[in-house]
Amino acid sequence: MKIFHLPDLGEGLAEAEIREWYVKVGDVVTVDQPLVSMETAKAVVDVPSPYAGKIAQLFGKDNDIIQTNAPLVGFESDKIKQDEGSVVGKLEKSESKWDDGDVIIGQAKTKLTEVNKIMPAARVLAKEMNIDLALVVPTGPQGLITVGDVKKLLLERSSTSTAKHTETLHGVRRVMAQAMVQSSQEIVPVTIFEDADITSLPANVDLTVELLKAIVTAAKAEPALNAWFDGKTLERTLMDKINIGLAVDSKEGLFVPVIKEAEKCSHEELRKYIEDYKHAVANRSIAPSNMQGATITLSNFGMIAGRYATPIILPPTVAIIACGRTREAALCRKGKLIAGRIMPLSLTFDHRAVTGGEATRFLKEIIRYLEKE
Amino acid sequence: MPEITLVEAVTQALAYEMQNDPNVVVMGEDVGKDGGVFRATQGLLDKFGSQRVLDTPLAESMIGGMAVGMAIRGLKPVAEFQFMGFIYPAMDQIINHAARIRNRTRGRLTCPVVFRAPFGAGIHAPEHHSESTEALFAHIPGLRVVIPSSPRRAYGLLLAAIRDPDPVIFLEPSRLYRFAKQEVNDDGNALPLDVCFTLRTGQDVTLVTWGAMVKETLAAADKLNDEGVSAEVIDVATIKPLDIETILASVEKTGRCIIIHEAPLTGGVGADIVALVAERALFTLKAPPVRVTGFDTIVPYARMEKYYIPSEKKIMNAVHRLMEFT
Numbered sequence: 001m002k003i004f005h006l007p008d009l010g011e012g013l014a015e016a017e018i019r020e021w022y023v024k025v026g027d028v029v030t031v032d033q034p035l036v037s038m039e040t041a042k043a044v045v046d047v048p049s050p051y052a053g054k055i056a057q058l059f060g061k062d063n064d065i066i067q068t069n070a071p072l073v074g075f076e077s078d079k080i081k082q083d084e085g086s087v088v089g090k091l092e093k094s095e096s097k098w099d100d101g102d103v104i105i106g107q108a109k110t111k112l113t114e115v116n117k118i119m120p121a122a123r124v125l126a127k128e129m130n131i132d133l134a135l136v137v138p139t140g141p142q143g144l145i146t147v148g149d150v151k152k153l154l155l156e157r158s159s160t161s162t163a164k165h166t167e168t169l170h171g172v173r174r175v176m177a178q179a180m181v182q183s184s185q186e187i188v189p190v191t192i193f194e195d196a197d198i199t200s201l202p203a204n205v206d207l208t209v210e211l212l213k214a215i216v217t218a219a220k221a222e223p224a225l226n227a228w229f230d231g232k233t234l235e236r237t238l239m240d241k242i243n244i245g246l247a248v249d250s251k252e253g254l255f256v257p258v259i260k261e262a263e264k265c266s267h268e269e270l271r272k273y274i275e276d277y278k279h280a281v282a283n284r285s286i287a288p289s290n291m292q293g294a295t296i297t298l299s300n301f302g303m304i305a306g307r308y309a310t311p312i313i314l315p316p317t318v319a320i321i322a323c324g325r326t327r328e329a330a331l332c333r334k335g336k337l338i339a340g341r342i343m344p345l346s347l348t349f350d351h352r353a354v355t356g357g358e359a360t361r362f363l364k365e366i367i368r369y370l371e372k373e
Numbered sequence: 374m375p376e377i378t379l380v381e382a383v384t385q386a387l388a389y390e391m392q393n394d395p396n397v398v399v400m401g402e403d404v405g406k407d408g409g410v411f412r413a414t415q416g417l418l419d420k421f422g423s424q425r426v427l428d429t430p431l432a433e434s435m436i437g438g439m440a441v442g443m444a445i446r447g448l449k450p451v452a453e454f455q456f457m458g459f460i461y462p463a464m465d466q467i468i469n470h471a472a473r474i475r476n477r478t479r480g481r482l483t484c485p486v487v488f489r490a491p492f493g494a495g496i497h498a499p500e501h502h503s504e505s506t507e508a509l510f511a512h513i514p515g516l517r518v519v520i521p522s523s524p525r526r527a528y529g530l531l532l533a534a535i536r537d538p539d540p541v542i543f544l545e546p547s548r549l550y551r552f553a554k555q556e557v558n559d560d561g562n563a564l565p566l567d568v569c570f571t572l573r574t575g576q577d578v579t580l581v582t583w584g585a586m587v588k589e590t591l592a593a594a595d596k597l598n599d600e601g602v603s604a605e606v607i608d609v610a611t612i613k614p615l616d617i618e619t620i621l622a623s624v625e626k627t628g629r630c631i632i633i634h635e636a637p638l639t640g641g642v643g644a645d646i647v648a649l650v651a652e653r654a655l656f657t658l659k660a661p662p663v664r665v666t667g668f669d670t671i672v673p674y675a676r677m678e679k680y681y682i683p684s685e686k687k688i689m690n691a692v693h694r695l696m697e698f699t
Contacts, residue, residue: 005419089498091411091551097376098523098555099591104571105564107622108605115625117656144656288601 001056002077006066009040009047015067016040018060023073027055035073038066051075109230117144125150131157132168173253183312186231190356191310191348194363196370197331199340207343208300209270210370211323215298216242216263218365225362226295228316229353236318236353245294245314246274247301248281255281256314258294302326307344318350319359321366343370374556379549382524382557383413383489386531387451389561391421397535398443400427401436401453401489410455411491411550433459437466437488444486445474449535457492457544458501464509471540472515483538487531492520493585493635494667494682495548497675505584505636505667510542511613511645517541518612519566522587524555526610529564536563546585567611569619575603578692579623581646582633583609586683590633593688602696612642617649624650628659629695633688638666660698665691 009016019037023029034046057074060066118126118133122145126133133145136153140146169177183189201210219226219242228237242263245256257277259265265273280286296318299311302325311322324344331340345366349359377385391397399414399421405428408415418426429436433454440450454460460467467488474484494503510518519534519541521527527545534541572587573594582590587608594604605623609615624630630650632643643664650662665683673681 089496089502089547091496092548093551094553096553098525098553100523100525100555101573103525104574106568106571106616107619108571108574108626115657119656120658123659288603 001074002051002053003071004035004050004073004075005069006038006072007047008068009038009045010042013040013042013068015065018062018064018066019044020062021058022046023055023058025055025058029053029055047072049073053077117142119144119146122147122150129154134174135168171252172250172255176254179314180312182315186315187313188351189310189313189348190351190359191346192359192363193308193344193346194367195329195342195344196367197340198326198343198370199331199338201341201370206267206271207323207326208274208298209267211298211300211321211366212244212246212259212262212265212270213267214366214369215244215296215321217369218362219296220263221365222358222362224354224358225319225349227318227353228295229318229350230316231352239295241295243293243295245297245317246277247297247299248277249301249304250281252284255286255291256294256297257281257286257290258292260293296320299323302344308346311346311348313348313350318353319362320348322346322348374558376554376556377524378551378554379521379524379527379545380411380413380551382521382527382555383531383545384415384417385557385559386528386535387414387417388420389559390449390532390535391417391425393561394449394535395425396447397449397451398425398427399451399453400429400440402429402431402455404428404453409453411547413489413491413545414453433462434466437463437471440486440488441466441470441474441484444471444484444540445482449485449487451487451489451535454488454490456498456502456504456547457490457506458504460488460490463488467510467516467540467542468513472513475539476515484540485535485538487534487541487543489531489543489545491547491550492544493546493548494672494678495585497678499674500671503672503678505634505672507542507544507584507612508636508640508642511615511642515540516613517566518544520544520546520584520610520612522546522549522584522608522610524557526564526570526608528557528559529562530566530610532561533563533566537566541566544584548585549588552588567614567616569616570608570610571605571619571623572608573604573606575605575627577602577604577627578629578631578695579605579607579620579627580631580633580688580692581607581609581620581643583612583642584635586633586635589683589685590688593685593692596685596689597692602692604692609642609646615642615646615649617646617653620646620650621654624654624662625657628657629692629698630654630658630662631665631688631691631695632662633665633683635667635682637669638664639669641666660695663691663695 016038019039021036022034029049030052032048035049036047053075056076059071136145136149138145139149223238226239226242241261244259244262248255259273297320299322302323307324309322311320313320326343329342330337347363404414405418405426436452440452443450471484474482493505507518510516519530521530534543580590594606597604632646634643647662665688667681
């Protein structure tokens, strides 16, 4: 309820007496409609309504004395049309929500690659001569590519015969090359290997989905591996969500689409994710947004060949799990040899951000998950 | 948390600070009984009394001078000008006194005054009511120029402006006053001055804007996103002093920079940002930095106004042009 207080009806009058109410509870009034007749020491005056709306309460009966600034009339507040000023102009009005998104005070921190500094004239020349700036060796201050640098490469080009099969990488293959270089320059990788005994898993089990589930479980137990690390500021961010990048091979190069919030997905949903991404990669229809935001990566190269690997971490993540080809093996159980199945696992972690203990515990959780079933 | 409009956020910040700092005084034409031309000061007179909420005569020069005097003597006046176009009679007080007190007294005195005014076009108003002359103030040493663009930023930045020991020109985009609502926590937490706000992160182009143009810019960014162009949107918020580092960091990432302001092109704040980007980030640019602005003309009346204000389409066209540079 919005309350209208008795205004000063004269000059410094302390109170006034109600002579007659013109309205009753439930009445709908307009602005300036007389509400009540009040008698002051000086005169009898009508008090106009400051609001348009429905009367909810009257504070006083006829002949009651009301102090100045004491409550006089209560209005049903949601029925009050707000006084929005009346002077000039028309303000656009809506009940819609102001959507700022996630506001960052200051700078956005995601900076993925090193910035190439290129003199504008060099950029133009390179474009005209069809020179890939990534191949130009910069000699200017702070790594600046100058016109001279582009010219130098042009000169070299014209003096050497080009082999027929040389191609400048582009697209996904190029991104892969850059990411691998960045990774090898920045990251301090350590890889550990271990086998999971999957003898007891049914033969038709969906191993990729099981692995995704195992990663979710392990990431919850050991969050240090589901993290981002910024080598420049030495900032480590443990992630709440588990977004698993899934390495997918294609003719054009390596794609790593991201299964967002894998911890919320059922087995079926994970399988559908994988199928959708396989198709999307095959027809090159994958949205860039679906390849961003990975917090950890899975490479299931074993579907082709290979047992163990030293997979390369994609910055800013700090871990990648690779799964080799599962195979039959002779296993030793309680002193006896049995025929079983094993899945070879390789885990690379960034030792700048992750300790050996964290990594091995993480790997152990993965194996425990796979072997429990 | 209650959802409130930008103008209600202004009222809320004023009420909070008046409650917590007895030195805060609100003054201006019709700010008391009438609650201000846009009702930004509604209810303050009832709550805090006529000693602290002053209805002034219709004399802006006097409002400016009085506020400077009060501020020097220890009060924290928040003076409202009904529209930005009405500040000009007070320019002498603002430029020659408010902005210089600290320097003139070698730091012995400061002038903690906030000059508030609604600004910008788009409300079908008559002449003098649609100005965006923030560059005039940005040019004056000693003044801070702060422009919120959402209810939350209006609340947090106004609190910061009142608490700041130096004069702040606080410009409120009238076009956004009641445009939409947002949850605002009335907790008295100020937002930082002199820092940009990054509203969208992106890789392809940096859109730098402030005030009411944030609305069209965000709309353009969302449409561009559907096209596959990811735009970073920066709300400058404090025009002076300018947080150029945030803009440069973004431009280094995207290589493309567009400044969008409603104010006329010539001598606008956009020119300054382009200059700084050119001076400090030229070699990372993939395309020339450009401006999308109002025209070098008086803001037209209601019927033509929409052709004056840079449209979402105009912003998108500029982005498309820059995306041709690869």
